[in-house]
Structures are given as structure tokens and as C-alpha cells.
Amino acid sequence: MRKSLDHILLTPDEMGAADAASAESGIPSFGLMERAGQAVAASALRHFPGARRFVVLCGPGNNGGDGYVAARALAQAGASVAIYHLADPQKLKGDAKLARELSGLPSQPLQDYHPANGDVVIDALFGAGLARAVPEPVVDVIHKVREAKIPVLAVDLPSGLCGRRGIPLGAAFEANCTVTFMTRKPGHLLLPGRVRCGEVEVFDIGIPARIIDTVAGKTRENSPVLWRNLLPASGPDTHKYRRGHLTVFSGPASRTGAARLSAAAGLKTGAGLVTVASPSDAMEINAASLTAVMLHQIDTVEDLETWLRTAKLAAFVLGPGFGVGGRARQFVLALRDRPLVLDADGITSFRDDPSELFDAFADGNTHLALTPHEGEFSRLFPDLAADENLSKVEKAVKAAERAHAAIVYKGADTVIAAPDGRAYIDTNGPPSLATAGSGDVLAGMIGALFAQGMPAFDAAAAAVYFHGEAAKRVGRSMTAEDLADHAGVWPDP
Template identity: 35%
Template sequence: MMDKYKNQYGVITPKDMYDFDNKSIKLGITSLELMENAGRAVSDNIRKNYKKSHVLVICGNGNNAGDGFVVAKNLREANWPVKVMLINDTVFSKDTSSMLERWGKNDLIKYSIDEIYSAEIIVDAIFGSGLNRPLNSFNLEVVSSINASKAKVISIDLPSGVNGETGDILNSAVIADSTVTFIRKKIGHLLLPGKQFCGEVYVENIGTQKSIIENFKFNYFENNPNIWSKGIKLPNLYSHKYQRGFSVINSGKLGSTNAAKLAAESALRIGSGVVAICCVRECINSFTASKSSLIIKESNNIVQFIQTISDPRCTAVLIGPGNGINDHTYNCVIEARKLMKPCVIDADAISVFKNKPNVLFDIIDQDCILTPHEGEFERIFPNLKGNKIERVKEASKISGAIIVLKGSDTLISSPDGRVIINSCAPPTLATAGSGDVLAGIILGLLSQGTDPFLGTAAAVWIHSISARLFGFGLIADDLVDLIPKVLNTLFLNDENKKQVKNKL
């Protein structure tokens, strides 16, 4: 499934883009043509999305400036009022110099705050996606002026100041209303904080040959149902409940049972045929208000927990939500993995291995999903350095497991180096119990035999869209009830009705 859509939803780095351009040149397209195509894509986008307005193109000194000269020339030829402000006077590349000649060296204006403030549309052609150094004091002033203006701002490739490889802001960045990039989105378009500076991102073709894209091995992807939807196992007429997955959840003690309850109800809603909660005797009554579909297993000690998960029909286990950092939580993980049960290891079940992370890494594999937020991640991977992408990739490699590094830009990483970036989560997900719901959705899909990596990506997306559907005022309980709506939208629309009908 991933192979079919890897090109469409692949995400690249600035270096990848540089390599694409070099390969295109070797196959016959000139670098000047690539620059002209990029500039034309931006000018066409502006003409399509905005009415004729006073445009100011602000150019730096790299190829991004060359793209800006093309934008200005094309808009002028379409009778738009255009000015070009050159802010970094230096020696240009041959292609950028050629595009400046076409615009006209005598038709440049110098930096002026008044010119910036009087523009209706500003095209940011200062720096491209390859910027990896902080802005100097003058460029900081220019960026500050752009951000203080009332103009609509369109950035070429990436807003100046955003690192295309990491999404980091070097020391300041242009706040764009939209960004026009080329071939594929860059990591910087999807990861915070860069993501919030990009506005709406348009991806345009600049003539890169299809063979280059088709033969490229993508390691990064933007989360989308087309990547994983056909891997979701829908019920058919021959299904019975245990064929649809038997999920087991370890509950916390009295006062901490709601986490397990949210996870259990989420696992049911996502399609797990049977969901059982293991809890001590005094907690059994805590679940009387839960969904009647839940099975409650008395589990006062590790022996009784083992008895429940030893059932050969048990297909996946969740440990951690509300469990507490204690010996029982630790032993539940150990025993579940002794039985080789696919596991979702969340919250306290991660933190309990803070002082013995290698013990955990020795018993987990690609059938296990770790779901840490940043704090939990640092507890078991304290020595990892680098940006967010590098750290999560290394964590998956070290542990051998699927890692879900939770946040507004959640990353799902596989031990083989693939990373899916989830860019659709709303800020309303920052609410108590939200992570328990996510753990339950992951568990439910894992129990049904969904590929652990792609199933986890599906869970993260469904979790995010459920929250977006509800809007403001969201609490974790609301997410559980919206899971069926998201599933029905995915699988009962016109495009998928035939697929569902064939499976029923």
C-alpha cells in the first residue's frame, strides 16, 4: 500500500530537491528552465488566487531571488503593477543574473519600509529552503517589516528563516499567507514551528521528469488515508468477534481507571471484536458505567494478568494508561512480551523503564508501539541528540519498535527508517485523556492484524480528524463517540462503497 502512494505523499529535504534538479539537468532540462518554471508556477498561483494588486517582490541573493525575478517579469507582462526590491546586493549565479537581466537591472528599488508597507502583495524571494544559518541584523529588520505590513505574503519554496530540513526557526522568519513549493513538500512545511509560518502550502511541478520521482526512495511521508486505508480490515459476512481482534488492557488502581476506560471504548469503536480490561477486585465497580460491551477481568496480581493474556485468542495488549510507575506495570510488559503478544506501551509503562531502557529494548520489536510524549521520550532515550526527525528515527532503530512521538506534529517512525508526519492535529487535542484514546485506537487496529506502522499512522489520523470534527470544547470522551463517523466517512463514501460492499 505504501509503495503505491509513496510518490504522491512523499516528503523531501532541501538536499533531495537539489539532487532532483541535478538529475533533471543530466536528463536534458537546463537549470535556467527549472528556474523559469518555478517562477512561472508562483506567478500563476498568484494570478489564480488574488485579484490584480500592487506587488512587491523582495529578492535576496540565491536562486530564490532568480525565481523572484521570474515572478515579477511574468506579472508585469500580465499588466500587474510590480516592483522588485533587491536587499542583498552580491554576485549572483549565472541563472539568477540572467533572470535579473530579463527583469531589468535598472528596474530595481532599494530597501524601504515605506515600500513594504504600501504593497498589497509581497513575494518573499529572500531565502529558499536551503537556509541553515541565522538571519543577520539587516535581514531581521526586513523580515520584521514584512510581518508588520498588511500585505498578503507569498513565500517561494519556504518562508525565509524556516529551516527546510527540520522546521526550526533560525532566529526569525517571514509569516506567509501561502507558500508555493516545488515537486513535494519539505519537512519544514510540516514540522513545528516552521509549519505555522507557511500558511497554505501549494505544491507545483517545475518539469522534473517522472522517472526521477518514481525511482526515488522516499523515507518521509505526510499522513494521509490513501497510504493506509486499504490495509484496514473491514468486517465481512464470515467474521466473528474473535476474528476481529481480542484486545486486553491493563487498568490502573482505584482513582486511575478512567484512562483504561477511554482506551477500551476507543478500541471497541475502531473495530476490535472483544476488549477486556484487567483490574483489581476493588476497581470492578468503576467500570459499571462503561460500555456494556466491555469484558472486565479480575486481575489482582501478575499471575491473573498472565492467565488473561495467555488466551490464544488475545491478539494485542495495552499497558500503561493510569497504571502507575510500579513493579506490576513493569512485570506486565515483561510477561506480555514473553508471550510475544503485540503491545502498545504507553505512559507509565514507558516511564517505568527509565532506569532500565535496555531491558525494554531487548524484549520489544516491530510488533510493539511506544507512544511517548517528549517527556517520556527523553526518559528512555536520554542521550539522543539532533532534531526531532533524527531523534525519532534513531529511537526506532535502537528499540526496534514503532515510535509515536506525540505532539501537534506527531511523528510515527519505523525501525526501517520510514517516518510519517501527521500535520492535521488540532490544538484542542491538548486535553486530559486524549492520549488514552489514541492508545486505544492503536490497540484496536493492532488487534485486528493491521500493519503496526501503517495502522498506527491510521490511528493518529483518525484521532486528529475526530477532534477536528468536534471543534472547540472537546474532551476526550467526545473523541470516542466520533470514531465511527470518521470511519463511515472513510469507507462509506462513493469511492469506497464498492470496496466495503465486496468485504461485507
């Protein structure tokens, strides 16, 4: 795969535009189909050398054409091949029709397929472009294959998955592996699509990179390639204030742990100074638990405003353990001109009037990062959360534009979005991140990069990636304290 395309994700519509532009440039479309089908056959032989029979399920479009090419290549390699078609193959058109004719192989109706021991299914029914629920004959075959535990190799995307949203459209195959072409699609990375695709192989069928670059939108897989040039760099004249002063707001005495986790992660992630801003009732417990992290008493918004006038503070984290209500809203509005990471209780405090938050941070460069999980996202953006036609990427992008903020839409398929339409899907976070406090650590990491001068979106993307890498280093038995300890141990990006 050409390295420049590695992290690009094309929607099905964008991939269709790439195919069309390629044909307009004079590249024969059947040549692309031939290379695609040959790649599928090679992958099938490599992954399933012990298959007794390759069962190729061919749909009525170009995905089916890829299947007919693969069937011919497998037969020429000496494999046993059976083809089953959906709809009348005599009605095939264009490249798919030519691919079937060149195969010279008979086919049977899809509903006649009965799984047998030793079968491997090559799913070439629909691919990534499907936008409607799969028809009943396909649902029946999906169920048969699943019950018989037959291995599946999917062409482009397991049939039944939406290539844009990564969700099943009624029913979908669960593939052991998937062969796609030129770039992956959002549906390969978003859940549950990521699980249903198995191992994804990307094969270059010859569409010029310039065409891919032209049709590509702003969605990428999160990777250091995208933001490493913006990471903080230290020189011989670096001092602690040049590395930024991060402030994390503490909750009351009974809820101080989350802020200390954020603060510890912020210090590990490179902030030159970190201060926990604590209410008076929590000063004693915070003081007993902090060493390198400093402590400052803040009870009222007037206390905060006075401190802002006198201290050199670079960025802020508000929300972890803070408490929901008017005090949180007052503090946030006092910080409207400052770089702020708003998490947890800070987000929920604006559920009754999200526009109050959005309006406060609407001016100037983006200096607000919001880190909602699913429930918190629905509190700030109820209409977007309820829109089933939108993908997680599209929801995050619309939310970022509305809030004039970097959005970290958390989950096992975290999406980071910017108001200008950029969106990164993160894939490196292990299941061990599903532990209490991991979100508090992430907020502190974002805040630290923010404090060191990274733009909001890039700081969020980098912190999400390093958060996942830290969790992988700690291992399965990880706690949030372990995660915070490893927050600054970065791999070479």
C-alpha cells in the same frame, strides 16, 4: 499535481538531488526556473488582486532567480513591481544571473526597502535550503514587514525557516501563502513551520516523477493512500475472535477512567472483544461502568502469566492510568512476545533504564507501539530529544530504530515512525484534540487495529489519522468521551 507525488515529502537535500538529476537527464535547468517564477507570479495575482505594488525580495541563489522571473512576469502583466536584492547582484551566477538579466528591471539594496500601504512582499531570498541563521539585514526586513502587517507570498519556503526541521533560524517570515515546487518539504508540515507557511501550493515545474521517486526518502504526509489496503476487512464468515481480542490494563480504583476510555475506543475501532484487566480494588468501580467491554481481575504478574496461557488474547494496551513503577515493568516484560501499545505511565516506568524495554522487544517482527508526548519521549530518548540539529521526523525514526518499535511522537504535528526508516507526518488533527483523555483514546484505537492484524506501524498511522477525523466530526466542544464514541465512524479511505 501528479497524484503519485501528492504525499511525498522531500528534504532540501533530496530536492537538490532531484534538480541535479533533472539537469543530468537533459532537462534545461533554466526552464525549470522559468516555470517556477511564472507560477509564483500567477499565484501572487490570484491571491492579491488588489495589491498596489509587488515587492520582490531576491536572494543570491536560485531562489532569487525565481524571484527575478516572477518580477518580470508581474511587470508584463501590468502590475507595479519593485525589486530589492540581497548581496551584490553583479555576482549572481548561472540561471539566477540569466533571470535577472532577462527581467530588465532595476533593483535596490534590501536594506533600502521601507514598507508602504498596499505592498505585497514576494519573499525569494532563501527558500528551503537555508541551513544557517539569516543575516542581520534580512532580520531587519522581516521585522519591518511584520510590524507593518504587509502580506507575504513565500517562494518555496518562508525565508528563515529550516526546510528540514520547520524551525526558524534566528528569524523567519510569516507568509500568507507559499508556492513550492514538485513536492512539499518536511518544514511545510512540522511546527512551527506549518503555521508560518500559510496556504501551501505545490506546482509541478516538470521534473519527471521517476526522478522524484528515485531521490525520495521514506518521509510522507500521513494519508489513507499509504495504508488503506491493510485495514481490517470483514467477510461473511467473520466472528468476534477473528476481529481480535484487545486487553486494556486498568489502574487502581482512583484511576480507572483512562483505561475505560481506551477500551471503549478499541471496541468502536472494531476489536471483536475488549477486556479491561483490573486490579481487585478497582473491580467494583469498573464493573459498574462497563457493559459490552468485559472485565477480568489481574493483580500480579503471576495472574497475568496464567491468563496468557489460557485465554485467546490478540493485543494489549498498558499505561493509561496504570501507575508508574515496578509492577508496570513486570507486566510489560511478561508481554514481550505479544503485540503491545505502551502509553503514558507504561512509558515513564522505563525512564531509569530504557534499554530494559528496548531489549525485551528487540526480536522478531515489530510488535511494540510507543505513544510518547514530548515529555515522555525525553524520558526514553533523552539524547535524541536534546539534539537540536535533528528534526522531529529524524528523532522519531532514530527512536523507532533504537526501540524496535513503531513510534507515535505526539503533538500538533504528530510523527509516526518505523524501525525501517518510514515516517509519516500527520496534519489532520484539530486543536480540540488538546483535551484530557484524547491520548488514551488513541492508544485504544491503535490497540484495536493491532488486534485485528494490522502491522504496528500501519496500525499506528491509521489510528492517528482516524483519531483526527473523529475529533473533526465532534467539533470544538469535544471531550474524550465524545471522541471515544466517534472512534469507529470512519470516512471512506
